[in-house]
Amino acid sequence: xxxxxxxxxxxxxxxxxxxxxxxxxxxxxxxxxxxxxxxxxxxxxxxxxxxxxxxxxxxxxxxxxxxxxxxxxxxxxxxxxxxxxxxxxxxxxxxxxxxxxxxxxxxxxxxxxxxxxxxxxxxxxxxxxxxxxxxxxxxxxxxxxxxxxxxxxxxxxxxxxxxxxxxxxxxxxxxxxxxxxxxxxxxxxxxxxxxxxxxxxxxxxxxxxxxxxxxxxxxxxxxxxxxxxxxxxxxxxxxxxxxxxxxxxxxxxxxxxxxxxxxxxxxxxxxxxxxxxxxxxxxxxxxxxxxxxxxxxxxxxxxxxxxxxxxxxxxxxxxxxxxxxxxxxxxxxxxxxxxxxxxxxxxxxxxxxxxxxxxxxxxxxxxxxxxxxxxxxxxxxxxxxxxxxxxxxxxxxxxxxxxxxxxxxxxxxxxxxxxxxxxxxxxxxxxxxxxxxxxxxxxxxxxxx
Ligand SMILES: Cc1cc2nc3c(=O)[nH]c(=O)nc-3n(C[C@H](O)[C@H](O)[C@H](O)COP(=O)(O)OP(=O)(O)OC[C@H]3O[C@@H](n4cnc5c(N)ncnc54)[C@H](O)[C@@H]3O)c2cc1C
Numbered sequence: 001x002x003x004x005x006x007x008x009x010x011x012x013x014x015x016x017x018x019x020x021x022x023x024x025x026x027x028x029x030x031x032x033x034x035x036x037x038x039x040x041x042x043x044x045x046x047x048x049x050x051x052x053x054x055x056x057x058x059x060x061x062x063x064x065x066x067x068x069x070x071x072x073x074x075x076x077x078x079x080x081x082x083x084x085x086x087x088x089x090x091x092x093x094x095x096x097x098x099x100x101x102x103x104x105x106x107x108x109x110x111x112x113x114x115x116x117x118x119x120x121x122x123x124x125x126x127x128x129x130x131x132x133x134x135x136x137x138x139x140x141x142x143x144x145x146x147x148x149x150x151x152x153x154x155x156x157x158x159x160x161x162x163x164x165x166x167x168x169x170x171x172x173x174x175x176x177x178x179x180x181x182x183x184x185x186x187x188x189x190x191x192x193x194x195x196x197x198x199x200x201x202x203x204x205x206x207x208x209x210x211x212x213x214x215x216x217x218x219x220x221x222x223x224x225x226x227x228x229x230x231x232x233x234x235x236x237x238x239x240x241x242x243x244x245x246x247x248x249x250x251x252x253x254x255x256x257x258x259x260x261x262x263x264x265x266x267x268x269x270x271x272x273x274x275x276x277x278x279x280x281x282x283x284x285x286x287x288x289x290x291x292x293x294x295x296x297x298x299x300x301x302x303x304x305x306x307x308x309x310x311x312x313x314x315x316x317x318x319x320x321x322x323x324x325x326x327x328x329x330x331x332x333x334x335x336x337x338x339x340x341x342x343x344x345x346x347x348x349x350x351x352x353x354x355x356x357x358x359x360x361x362x363x364x365x366x367x368x369x370x371x372x373x374x375x376x377x378x379x380x381x382x383x384x385x386x387x388x389x390x391x392x393x394x395x396x397x398x399x400x401x402x403x404x405x406x407x408x409x410x411x412x413x414x415x416x417x418x419x420x421x422x423x424x425x426x427x428x429x430x431x432x433x434x435x436x437x438x439x440x441x442x443x444x445x446x447x448x449x
Contacts, residue, residue: 003031003148003149003150003151004029004150004151004152005029005030005031005123005150005151005152005153006023006028006029006030006152006153006154006317007020007023007028007029007030007031007152007153007154007155007156007313007317008030008031008032008033008142008143008150008151008152008154008155008156009023009030009031009032009033009122009156009158010032010033010034010130010143010155010156010157010158010159010164010165011032011034011157011158011159011160011163011285011287012032012033012034012036012038012110012113012114012117012124012126012158013034013042013106013110013113013114013158013160013285014106014109014110014113014285014299014302014303015158015284015285015286015287015302015303015305015306016032016034016117016156016158016159016284016285017032017110017113017114017116017117018055018056018059018061018113018116018117018302018303018306018307019156019158019284019306019309019310020032020117020120020122020124021059021113021116021117021120021122022059022306022307022310023122023310023313023314024117024120024121024122025120025121026310026314028313028314028317030117030121030122030123031122031123031124031125031150031152032114032117032122032123032124032125033125033126033128033130033143033145033150034114034125034126034127034128034159035127035128035129035130036126036127037126037127038110038111038114038126039107039108039110039111040107040110041105041106041107041264042106042110042160043264043266044106044266044293044298044299045103045183045185045209045219045221045293045296046103046104046105046106046109046213046219046299047073047101047103047198047209047211047296048101048102048103048104048296048299048300049101049296049297049299049300049378049379049380050093050094050097050098050099050100050101050379051097051099051300051304051379051380051381052299052300052301052302052303052304053099053100053101053102053300054097054098054099055300055303055304055306055307056102056303057099058307059116060116061112061113061116062099062102064112064116065102065104065109065112065214068104068108068112068214068215069214069215069216070102070103070104070108070212070213070214071194071195071196071212072094072100072101072102072196073100073101073102073103073196073197073198073211073212074089074093074094074100074101074196075087075088075089075093075195075196075197075198076197076198076199076200076211077197077198077199077200077201077249078200078201078365078371078374079199079200079201079202079203079247080201080202080353080358080361081202081203081204081353081358082358083358083361083362083365085365085370085371085374086371087371087375091371091372091375093375096372097375097379097381100196101196101198101211103198103211103212103213103219104213104214105187105213105214105215105217105219108214108215114126125145125147128145128146128147129145129146129164130143130144130145130159130164130165131143131144131145131146131164132144132168133155133165133168133169133281134149134151135280138279139279139280140155140169140278140279140280140281141280142155143155143165153280153317153322154280154281154282154313154316154317154322155280155281155282156281156282156283156284156309156313157169157281157282157283157284157287157288158283158284158285158287158302158306159287160285160286160287161269161286161287161290163274163283163286163287163288165281165283165287166274166283166287166288169278169281170278171274171275171276171278171283171288172274172275172434173272173273173274173434174272174273174274174275174432174433174434175271175272175273175341175428175432175433176270176271176272177270177271177272177291177292177341177345178270178271179226179267179268179269179270179271179292179348180225180226180292180294180345180348180349180350181207181223181224181225181226181292181294181348181350182223182224182226182229182232182233182265182266182267183221183222183223183264183265183266183267183293184221184222184223184224184232184236184239184240184243184263184264184265185209185219185220185221185222185240185263185264186219186220186240186259186260186261186262186263186264187213187217187218187219187259187260187261188217188218188219188220188254188257188258188259188260189216189217189218189257189258189260190256190257190258191212191218191253191254191256191257192252192253192254192255192256192257193212193218193253194212194216194218195212196211196212197211197212198210198211199211199247199249199250201247202353203246203247204246204352205224205225205227205228205350205351205352206222206223206224206225206243206246207222207223207224207294207347207348208220208221208222208223208243208244208246208247208250209221209223209296210247210250217260218253218254218257220240220244220250220254222239222240222243222244222246223243223293223294223348224239224243225350225351226267226350227350227351229267232265233265233267236263236265237263239263240263266293269290269293270290271290271291271292271341271344271345272289272290273288273289273334273337273341273432274287274288274289275330276288276289276326276329276330276333276334277323277326277327277329277330279323282309282313282326282329282330284302284305284306284309285298285301285302285305285306286298286302288305288333289301289333289337289341291337291340291341291344291345292344292345292347292348293344293348294344294347294348295340295343295344295347295348295378296378297340297344297378297380300380301337301340304336304380305333305336308329308332308333309329312325312326312328312329313325313326336380338429339383339384339385340380340384342384342421342425343377343384343388346421354411354414354417354418355396355400355404355407355411355414356393356396356397356400356411356414356415356418357393357396357418359396359399359400360388360392360393360396361374363392363395363396364387364392373387374387390418390419390422393415393418393419394415397411397412397414397415
Protein backbone atom coordinates (compact mmCIF):
# COMPACT_ATOMS: atom_id res chain seq x y z
CA UNK A 1 0.00 0.00 0.00
CA UNK A 2 1.37 3.42 -0.97
CA UNK A 3 1.34 6.27 1.55
CA UNK A 4 -1.19 8.90 0.45
CA UNK A 5 -0.87 12.69 0.82
CA UNK A 6 -2.49 15.79 -0.64
CA UNK A 7 0.89 17.16 -1.71
CA UNK A 8 4.25 15.45 -2.06
CA UNK A 9 7.17 17.91 -2.18
CA UNK A 10 10.46 16.59 -3.59
CA UNK A 11 13.37 18.66 -2.24
CA UNK A 12 13.51 20.18 1.23
CA UNK A 13 15.59 23.33 1.00
CA UNK A 14 14.62 26.96 0.46
CA UNK A 15 11.83 26.18 -2.01
CA UNK A 16 10.53 22.84 -0.70
CA UNK A 17 10.50 23.31 3.06
CA UNK A 18 8.75 26.71 3.14
CA UNK A 19 6.14 25.40 0.70
CA UNK A 20 5.56 22.33 2.89
CA UNK A 21 5.22 24.63 5.92
CA UNK A 22 2.70 26.92 4.23
CA UNK A 23 0.58 24.02 2.96
CA UNK A 24 0.65 22.07 6.22
CA UNK A 25 -0.44 25.19 8.10
CA UNK A 26 -3.45 25.32 5.80
CA UNK A 27 -4.39 21.83 6.91
CA UNK A 28 -3.17 19.86 3.89
CA UNK A 29 -1.52 16.47 4.32
CA UNK A 30 2.00 17.11 3.11
CA UNK A 31 5.06 14.92 2.76
CA UNK A 32 8.47 16.40 1.94
CA UNK A 33 11.24 14.07 0.80
CA UNK A 34 14.89 14.81 0.13
CA UNK A 35 17.73 12.52 -0.83
CA UNK A 36 20.19 14.57 1.29
CA UNK A 37 21.06 14.01 4.89
CA UNK A 38 20.47 17.21 6.90
CA UNK A 39 22.11 19.45 7.98
CA UNK A 40 24.13 19.66 4.78
CA UNK A 41 25.39 22.18 2.29
CA UNK A 42 24.20 22.86 -1.20
CA UNK A 43 26.58 24.59 -3.62
CA UNK A 44 25.48 28.18 -3.18
CA UNK A 45 26.51 31.45 -1.63
CA UNK A 46 23.64 32.95 0.30
CA UNK A 47 23.01 36.66 0.25
CA UNK A 48 19.24 36.81 0.69
CA UNK A 49 17.60 39.92 -0.80
CA UNK A 50 15.24 41.82 1.54
CA UNK A 51 12.25 40.71 -0.55
CA UNK A 52 13.13 37.10 0.30
CA UNK A 53 13.73 37.96 3.96
CA UNK A 54 10.22 39.46 4.04
CA UNK A 55 8.81 36.08 3.01
CA UNK A 56 10.91 34.39 5.71
CA UNK A 57 9.56 36.94 8.17
CA UNK A 58 5.95 36.15 7.25
CA UNK A 59 6.83 32.47 7.62
CA UNK A 60 8.14 33.18 11.13
CA UNK A 61 11.75 32.22 10.33
CA UNK A 62 13.56 35.50 10.98
CA UNK A 63 13.83 35.13 14.78
CA UNK A 64 15.46 31.76 14.19
CA UNK A 65 17.82 33.28 11.65
CA UNK A 66 18.79 36.01 14.13
CA UNK A 67 19.50 33.33 16.71
CA UNK A 68 22.16 31.84 14.40
CA UNK A 69 24.28 34.96 14.90
CA UNK A 70 23.95 36.12 11.29
CA UNK A 71 23.79 39.93 11.48
CA UNK A 72 21.02 41.88 9.77
CA UNK A 73 22.63 43.54 6.74
CA UNK A 74 21.46 47.10 6.22
CA UNK A 75 24.53 48.73 4.66
CA UNK A 76 27.05 47.92 1.97
CA UNK A 77 28.95 48.99 -1.07
CA UNK A 78 29.24 48.29 -4.77
CA UNK A 79 32.38 48.73 -6.85
CA UNK A 80 32.64 48.58 -10.63
CA UNK A 81 36.31 49.33 -11.38
CA UNK A 82 36.63 53.04 -10.53
CA UNK A 83 32.90 53.51 -9.87
CA UNK A 84 32.21 53.10 -6.16
CA UNK A 85 29.01 53.60 -4.21
CA UNK A 86 28.30 53.23 -0.49
CA UNK A 87 24.89 52.16 0.72
CA UNK A 88 24.94 53.84 4.09
CA UNK A 89 22.46 54.66 6.85
CA UNK A 90 21.14 57.63 4.90
CA UNK A 91 19.41 55.28 2.47
CA UNK A 92 17.31 53.88 5.35
CA UNK A 93 17.24 50.55 3.56
CA UNK A 94 15.35 48.52 6.13
CA UNK A 95 12.66 51.19 6.36
CA UNK A 96 12.30 51.29 2.58
CA UNK A 97 12.49 47.55 1.88
CA UNK A 98 10.69 46.37 5.00
CA UNK A 99 13.52 43.93 5.84
CA UNK A 100 17.30 43.82 5.91
CA UNK A 101 19.34 41.31 3.94
CA UNK A 102 20.78 38.25 5.63
CA UNK A 103 23.64 35.99 4.63
CA UNK A 104 23.06 32.63 6.32
CA UNK A 105 25.01 29.51 5.36
CA UNK A 106 22.81 26.99 3.64
CA UNK A 107 23.84 24.30 6.10
CA UNK A 108 22.14 26.46 8.73
CA UNK A 109 19.25 27.98 6.78
CA UNK A 110 18.02 24.77 5.17
CA UNK A 111 17.98 22.85 8.47
CA UNK A 112 16.02 25.64 10.11
CA UNK A 113 13.45 25.66 7.29
CA UNK A 114 13.16 21.88 7.40
CA UNK A 115 12.53 21.98 11.17
CA UNK A 116 9.73 24.48 10.58
CA UNK A 117 8.10 22.18 8.01
CA UNK A 118 8.13 19.30 10.50
CA UNK A 119 6.74 21.54 13.27
CA UNK A 120 3.94 22.66 10.94
CA UNK A 121 2.89 19.02 10.59
CA UNK A 122 4.49 18.02 7.29
CA UNK A 123 5.91 14.53 7.21
CA UNK A 124 9.65 14.86 6.59
CA UNK A 125 11.64 12.04 4.99
CA UNK A 126 15.30 12.81 4.39
CA UNK A 127 17.91 10.48 2.87
CA UNK A 128 15.16 9.32 0.59
CA UNK A 129 15.74 9.76 -3.14
CA UNK A 130 12.86 9.91 -5.58
CA UNK A 131 13.63 7.45 -8.36
CA UNK A 132 10.47 7.43 -10.44
CA UNK A 133 7.07 9.00 -11.01
CA UNK A 134 3.80 7.11 -10.65
CA UNK A 135 1.30 7.89 -13.39
CA UNK A 136 -2.27 6.98 -14.13
CA UNK A 137 -3.87 7.94 -17.44
CA UNK A 138 -1.13 10.51 -18.19
CA UNK A 139 -1.49 12.17 -14.78
CA UNK A 140 1.32 12.07 -12.20
CA UNK A 141 -0.09 10.45 -9.07
CA UNK A 142 2.99 10.06 -6.88
CA UNK A 143 6.62 9.00 -6.73
CA UNK A 144 8.77 5.94 -6.27
CA UNK A 145 11.40 5.96 -3.53
CA UNK A 146 13.75 3.25 -2.30
CA UNK A 147 11.47 2.93 0.74
CA UNK A 148 8.39 2.42 -1.42
CA UNK A 149 5.83 4.44 -3.38
CA UNK A 150 4.16 7.61 -2.11
CA UNK A 151 0.99 8.87 -3.76
CA UNK A 152 -0.38 12.41 -3.72
CA UNK A 153 -2.90 14.60 -5.49
CA UNK A 154 0.00 16.85 -6.52
CA UNK A 155 3.74 16.24 -6.86
CA UNK A 156 5.90 19.36 -6.46
CA UNK A 157 9.43 19.27 -7.85
CA UNK A 158 11.47 21.52 -5.56
CA UNK A 159 14.48 19.37 -6.27
CA UNK A 160 16.86 21.91 -7.67
CA UNK A 161 18.68 22.30 -10.99
CA UNK A 162 19.14 18.57 -11.64
CA UNK A 163 15.44 18.05 -10.87
CA UNK A 164 14.43 14.42 -11.17
CA UNK A 165 10.76 15.46 -11.31
CA UNK A 166 11.45 17.77 -14.28
CA UNK A 167 13.38 15.09 -16.11
CA UNK A 168 10.87 12.34 -15.47
CA UNK A 169 7.86 14.54 -16.27
CA UNK A 170 9.56 15.59 -19.53
CA UNK A 171 9.65 19.34 -18.72
CA UNK A 172 11.50 21.05 -21.56
CA UNK A 173 13.96 23.90 -21.10
CA UNK A 174 13.64 27.20 -22.93
CA UNK A 175 15.61 30.44 -23.26
CA UNK A 176 18.74 28.53 -22.25
CA UNK A 177 21.87 30.60 -21.54
CA UNK A 178 25.48 29.52 -21.21
CA UNK A 179 27.49 30.25 -18.04
CA UNK A 180 29.56 33.43 -18.00
CA UNK A 181 31.37 32.95 -14.67
CA UNK A 182 32.48 30.34 -12.18
CA UNK A 183 32.16 30.83 -8.44
CA UNK A 184 34.70 30.24 -5.67
CA UNK A 185 33.92 30.91 -2.04
CA UNK A 186 35.03 30.13 1.49
CA UNK A 187 34.41 31.02 5.12
CA UNK A 188 36.82 32.91 7.35
CA UNK A 189 37.26 33.32 11.07
CA UNK A 190 38.71 36.48 12.60
CA UNK A 191 37.80 38.98 9.85
CA UNK A 192 38.26 42.62 10.87
CA UNK A 193 34.58 43.31 10.22
CA UNK A 194 31.56 41.52 11.65
CA UNK A 195 28.89 44.20 11.30
CA UNK A 196 26.01 43.82 8.86
CA UNK A 197 27.53 45.12 5.64
CA UNK A 198 27.54 43.50 2.21
CA UNK A 199 30.22 44.09 -0.41
CA UNK A 200 29.45 43.60 -4.09
CA UNK A 201 31.64 44.43 -7.03
CA UNK A 202 33.50 43.68 -10.19
CA UNK A 203 37.07 44.68 -10.94
CA UNK A 204 38.52 43.78 -14.31
CA UNK A 205 37.01 40.39 -15.07
CA UNK A 206 36.38 39.22 -11.50
CA UNK A 207 33.10 39.75 -9.64
CA UNK A 208 32.82 39.57 -5.84
CA UNK A 209 30.29 39.07 -3.03
CA UNK A 210 31.27 39.22 0.64
CA UNK A 211 29.39 39.50 3.94
CA UNK A 212 29.41 38.26 7.51
CA UNK A 213 27.40 35.08 8.00
CA UNK A 214 26.18 32.91 10.88
CA UNK A 215 28.42 31.27 13.45
CA UNK A 216 30.76 34.28 13.62
CA UNK A 217 32.12 33.51 10.14
CA UNK A 218 32.68 35.76 7.15
CA UNK A 219 31.84 34.61 3.61
CA UNK A 220 33.95 35.78 0.68
CA UNK A 221 33.11 34.77 -2.89
CA UNK A 222 34.74 35.65 -6.19
CA UNK A 223 33.45 34.96 -9.68
CA UNK A 224 36.03 35.00 -12.45
CA UNK A 225 35.18 34.59 -16.09
CA UNK A 226 34.62 31.12 -17.56
CA UNK A 227 37.37 32.16 -19.99
CA UNK A 228 39.81 31.84 -17.05
CA UNK A 229 38.26 28.62 -15.77
CA UNK A 230 41.26 26.35 -16.24
CA UNK A 231 43.57 28.70 -14.37
CA UNK A 232 41.18 29.07 -11.41
CA UNK A 233 40.34 25.38 -11.25
CA UNK A 234 43.98 24.29 -11.34
CA UNK A 235 44.47 25.93 -7.93
CA UNK A 236 41.19 27.09 -6.41
CA UNK A 237 42.74 28.17 -3.14
CA UNK A 238 45.13 30.48 -4.93
CA UNK A 239 42.36 31.56 -7.32
CA UNK A 240 40.20 32.69 -4.40
CA UNK A 241 43.11 34.61 -2.85
CA UNK A 242 43.95 36.24 -6.19
CA UNK A 243 40.33 37.23 -6.66
CA UNK A 244 40.05 38.69 -3.17
CA UNK A 245 43.26 40.66 -3.75
CA UNK A 246 41.49 42.62 -6.53
CA UNK A 247 39.32 44.24 -3.86
CA UNK A 248 41.54 46.23 -1.53
CA UNK A 249 39.03 46.76 1.28
CA UNK A 250 38.03 43.09 1.29
CA UNK A 251 41.66 41.95 1.28
CA UNK A 252 42.32 44.30 4.16
CA UNK A 253 39.49 43.07 6.36
CA UNK A 254 40.48 39.45 5.69
CA UNK A 255 44.20 40.04 6.33
CA UNK A 256 44.10 38.78 9.94
CA UNK A 257 41.51 36.07 9.19
CA UNK A 258 41.95 32.32 8.80
CA UNK A 259 40.05 30.27 6.27
CA UNK A 260 37.80 27.65 7.85
CA UNK A 261 37.19 24.61 5.65
CA UNK A 262 37.65 24.12 1.93
CA UNK A 263 37.21 26.51 -0.97
CA UNK A 264 33.89 25.77 -2.62
CA UNK A 265 33.80 25.86 -6.41
CA UNK A 266 30.87 25.93 -8.81
CA UNK A 267 31.90 25.93 -12.44
CA UNK A 268 29.32 23.90 -14.33
CA UNK A 269 25.82 25.31 -14.64
CA UNK A 270 23.56 26.94 -17.21
CA UNK A 271 20.56 29.28 -17.15
CA UNK A 272 17.07 28.10 -18.12
CA UNK A 273 13.35 28.25 -17.75
CA UNK A 274 11.61 24.87 -17.61
CA UNK A 275 8.00 24.08 -18.38
CA UNK A 276 6.57 24.64 -14.94
CA UNK A 277 3.55 22.40 -14.73
CA UNK A 278 1.67 19.47 -16.26
CA UNK A 279 -0.99 16.98 -15.17
CA UNK A 280 -0.37 16.28 -11.47
CA UNK A 281 2.98 18.08 -11.17
CA UNK A 282 4.55 21.51 -10.78
CA UNK A 283 8.16 22.74 -10.47
CA UNK A 284 9.28 25.50 -8.11
CA UNK A 285 12.62 27.17 -7.30
CA UNK A 286 15.67 26.04 -9.25
CA UNK A 287 13.83 22.96 -10.49
CA UNK A 288 11.90 25.27 -12.79
CA UNK A 289 14.19 28.22 -13.39
CA UNK A 290 17.83 29.11 -12.86
CA UNK A 291 19.68 32.30 -13.67
CA UNK A 292 23.25 33.52 -13.39
CA UNK A 293 23.87 33.77 -9.62
CA UNK A 294 25.86 37.03 -9.89
CA UNK A 295 23.00 39.28 -8.64
CA UNK A 296 22.10 36.81 -5.84
CA UNK A 297 18.42 36.25 -6.65
CA UNK A 298 17.74 32.50 -6.41
CA UNK A 299 16.83 32.14 -2.75
CA UNK A 300 14.50 35.15 -2.73
CA UNK A 301 13.00 33.96 -6.03
CA UNK A 302 12.32 30.51 -4.59
CA UNK A 303 10.65 32.07 -1.53
CA UNK A 304 8.55 34.51 -3.55
CA UNK A 305 7.51 31.75 -5.94
CA UNK A 306 6.49 29.50 -3.08
CA UNK A 307 4.46 32.20 -1.37
CA UNK A 308 2.48 32.65 -4.57
CA UNK A 309 2.21 28.93 -5.31
CA UNK A 310 0.90 27.85 -1.88
CA UNK A 311 -2.51 29.62 -2.12
CA UNK A 312 -2.90 28.44 -5.73
CA UNK A 313 -2.46 24.84 -4.56
CA UNK A 314 -4.81 25.28 -1.60
CA UNK A 315 -7.46 26.79 -3.84
CA UNK A 316 -6.95 24.19 -6.58
CA UNK A 317 -7.09 21.19 -4.26
CA UNK A 318 -9.98 22.67 -2.34
CA UNK A 319 -12.34 22.10 -5.26
CA UNK A 320 -11.08 24.84 -7.56
CA UNK A 321 -9.49 24.29 -10.94
CA UNK A 322 -6.02 22.99 -9.94
CA UNK A 323 -4.63 22.86 -13.48
CA UNK A 324 -5.91 26.38 -14.17
CA UNK A 325 -4.40 27.69 -10.93
CA UNK A 326 -1.03 26.11 -11.72
CA UNK A 327 -1.06 27.39 -15.30
CA UNK A 328 -1.75 30.93 -14.07
CA UNK A 329 1.06 30.64 -11.53
CA UNK A 330 3.44 29.38 -14.24
CA UNK A 331 2.63 32.39 -16.45
CA UNK A 332 3.27 34.68 -13.46
CA UNK A 333 6.63 32.96 -12.81
CA UNK A 334 7.82 33.51 -16.35
CA UNK A 335 6.73 37.13 -16.38
CA UNK A 336 8.19 37.74 -12.91
CA UNK A 337 11.55 36.25 -13.85
CA UNK A 338 11.87 37.55 -17.41
CA UNK A 339 13.75 40.82 -17.01
CA UNK A 340 15.88 39.68 -14.08
CA UNK A 341 16.93 36.63 -16.09
CA UNK A 342 18.52 38.77 -18.79
CA UNK A 343 19.83 41.34 -16.32
CA UNK A 344 21.61 38.51 -14.45
CA UNK A 345 22.90 37.08 -17.74
CA UNK A 346 24.38 40.46 -18.69
CA UNK A 347 25.76 41.15 -15.23
CA UNK A 348 27.50 37.78 -15.17
CA UNK A 349 28.64 37.72 -18.80
CA UNK A 350 32.29 36.79 -19.17
CA UNK A 351 34.74 39.52 -20.07
CA UNK A 352 35.43 42.98 -18.70
CA UNK A 353 32.53 45.41 -18.43
CA UNK A 354 31.97 47.64 -21.43
CA UNK A 355 32.88 51.31 -20.80
CA UNK A 356 29.30 52.09 -21.90
CA UNK A 357 27.90 50.07 -18.98
CA UNK A 358 30.46 51.56 -16.55
CA UNK A 359 29.41 55.04 -17.69
CA UNK A 360 25.73 54.17 -17.20
CA UNK A 361 26.53 52.99 -13.70
CA UNK A 362 28.61 56.13 -12.98
CA UNK A 363 25.72 58.32 -14.16
CA UNK A 364 23.24 56.33 -12.12
CA UNK A 365 25.04 56.44 -8.78
CA UNK A 366 26.06 60.09 -9.19
CA UNK A 367 22.40 60.95 -8.54
CA UNK A 368 21.25 60.80 -4.92
CA UNK A 369 18.48 58.33 -5.64
CA UNK A 370 20.65 56.29 -8.06
CA UNK A 371 22.24 53.99 -5.47
CA UNK A 372 18.78 53.24 -4.11
CA UNK A 373 17.46 52.54 -7.64
CA UNK A 374 20.23 49.98 -8.14
CA UNK A 375 19.29 48.20 -4.91
CA UNK A 376 15.62 48.36 -5.85
CA UNK A 377 16.48 46.51 -9.06
CA UNK A 378 18.34 43.84 -7.08
CA UNK A 379 15.39 43.62 -4.70
CA UNK A 380 12.97 43.01 -7.55
CA UNK A 381 11.08 46.25 -6.75
CA UNK A 382 12.04 48.08 -9.93
CA UNK A 383 12.42 46.43 -13.32
CA UNK A 384 15.94 46.60 -14.77
CA UNK A 385 14.49 48.15 -17.96
CA UNK A 386 13.28 51.15 -15.93
CA UNK A 387 16.84 51.92 -14.86
CA UNK A 388 19.19 50.55 -17.52
CA UNK A 389 17.38 51.92 -20.56
CA UNK A 390 18.67 51.70 -24.15
CA UNK A 391 18.44 55.52 -24.21
CA UNK A 392 20.92 55.66 -21.29
CA UNK A 393 23.28 53.37 -23.21
CA UNK A 394 23.05 55.68 -26.22
CA UNK A 395 23.81 58.74 -24.06
CA UNK A 396 26.83 57.01 -22.50
CA UNK A 397 28.04 55.96 -25.94
CA UNK A 398 27.73 59.53 -27.25
CA UNK A 399 29.59 60.96 -24.28
CA UNK A 400 32.43 58.40 -24.48
CA UNK A 401 32.74 58.73 -28.27
CA UNK A 402 33.53 62.41 -27.71
CA UNK A 403 35.86 62.03 -24.72
CA UNK A 404 37.58 58.84 -25.93
CA UNK A 405 37.48 59.03 -29.74
CA UNK A 406 40.27 56.46 -30.08
CA UNK A 407 38.02 53.75 -28.66
CA UNK A 408 35.12 54.59 -30.99
CA UNK A 409 35.35 51.31 -32.90
CA UNK A 410 35.13 49.19 -29.73
CA UNK A 411 32.38 51.41 -28.33
CA UNK A 412 30.35 51.00 -31.52
CA UNK A 413 30.72 47.21 -31.29
CA UNK A 414 29.64 47.29 -27.62
CA UNK A 415 26.61 49.43 -28.41
CA UNK A 416 25.64 47.09 -31.25
CA UNK A 417 25.84 44.19 -28.79
CA UNK A 418 23.66 45.96 -26.20
CA UNK A 419 21.02 47.01 -28.73
CA UNK A 420 21.16 43.65 -30.53
CA UNK A 421 20.52 41.76 -27.29
CA UNK A 422 17.60 44.03 -26.47
CA UNK A 423 15.98 43.51 -29.88
CA UNK A 424 16.51 39.76 -29.78
CA UNK A 425 15.03 39.42 -26.28
CA UNK A 426 11.99 41.48 -27.15
CA UNK A 427 11.42 39.04 -30.00
CA UNK A 428 11.76 36.04 -27.67
CA UNK A 429 9.32 37.32 -25.05
CA UNK A 430 6.31 35.04 -24.78
CA UNK A 431 7.77 32.75 -27.50
CA UNK A 432 9.78 30.02 -25.77
CA UNK A 433 12.44 28.39 -27.92
CA UNK A 434 12.55 24.90 -26.50
CA UNK A 435 15.62 22.76 -26.05
CA UNK A 436 15.65 19.07 -25.46
CA UNK A 437 16.24 18.75 -21.69
CA UNK A 438 19.94 18.40 -21.05
CA UNK A 439 21.03 15.28 -19.32
CA UNK A 440 22.56 16.10 -15.94
CA UNK A 441 21.32 19.62 -16.52
CA UNK A 442 22.11 20.67 -12.99
CA UNK A 443 25.08 22.27 -11.43
CA UNK A 444 28.20 20.45 -10.37
CA UNK A 445 30.22 21.54 -7.39
CA UNK A 446 33.59 20.71 -5.96
CA UNK A 447 35.18 21.28 -2.59
CA UNK A 448 38.87 22.06 -2.84
CA UNK A 449 41.01 22.14 0.27
C1 LIG B 1 27.43 29.40 -7.02
C2 LIG B 1 26.05 29.84 -6.63
C3 LIG B 1 25.88 30.95 -5.84
C4 LIG B 1 24.61 31.37 -5.49
N1 LIG B 1 24.48 32.48 -4.70
C5 LIG B 1 23.26 32.91 -4.34
C6 LIG B 1 23.12 34.04 -3.49
O1 LIG B 1 24.09 34.66 -3.03
N2 LIG B 1 21.85 34.44 -3.19
C7 LIG B 1 20.75 33.80 -3.67
O2 LIG B 1 19.63 34.22 -3.39
N3 LIG B 1 20.86 32.70 -4.46
C8 LIG B 1 22.08 32.25 -4.80
N4 LIG B 1 22.20 31.15 -5.59
C9 LIG B 1 20.97 30.47 -6.05
C10 LIG B 1 20.42 29.53 -4.98
O3 LIG B 1 21.42 28.65 -4.55
C11 LIG B 1 19.26 28.70 -5.54
O4 LIG B 1 18.38 29.52 -6.25
C12 LIG B 1 18.53 27.97 -4.42
O5 LIG B 1 19.36 27.02 -3.85
C13 LIG B 1 17.27 27.28 -4.94
O6 LIG B 1 16.74 26.47 -3.92
P1 LIG B 1 15.88 25.17 -4.24
O7 LIG B 1 15.25 24.78 -2.95
O8 LIG B 1 15.01 25.44 -5.42
O9 LIG B 1 16.93 24.06 -4.73
P2 LIG B 1 18.17 23.39 -3.98
O10 LIG B 1 18.69 24.30 -2.94
O11 LIG B 1 19.10 22.93 -5.04
O12 LIG B 1 17.55 22.11 -3.24
C14 LIG B 1 17.11 21.00 -3.97
C15 LIG B 1 17.00 19.78 -3.05
O13 LIG B 1 16.40 18.73 -3.80
C16 LIG B 1 17.00 17.52 -3.41
N5 LIG B 1 16.85 16.52 -4.49
C17 LIG B 1 17.36 16.56 -5.73
N6 LIG B 1 17.01 15.47 -6.42
C18 LIG B 1 16.28 14.69 -5.57
C19 LIG B 1 15.66 13.43 -5.70
N7 LIG B 1 15.73 12.71 -6.82
N8 LIG B 1 14.99 12.93 -4.63
C20 LIG B 1 14.92 13.65 -3.47
N9 LIG B 1 15.50 14.85 -3.31
C21 LIG B 1 16.17 15.37 -4.34
C22 LIG B 1 18.47 17.88 -3.18
O14 LIG B 1 19.07 16.94 -2.31
C23 LIG B 1 18.35 19.26 -2.55
O15 LIG B 1 18.35 19.17 -1.14
C24 LIG B 1 23.46 30.69 -5.96
C25 LIG B 1 23.62 29.55 -6.76
C26 LIG B 1 24.89 29.12 -7.09
C27 LIG B 1 25.03 27.92 -7.96
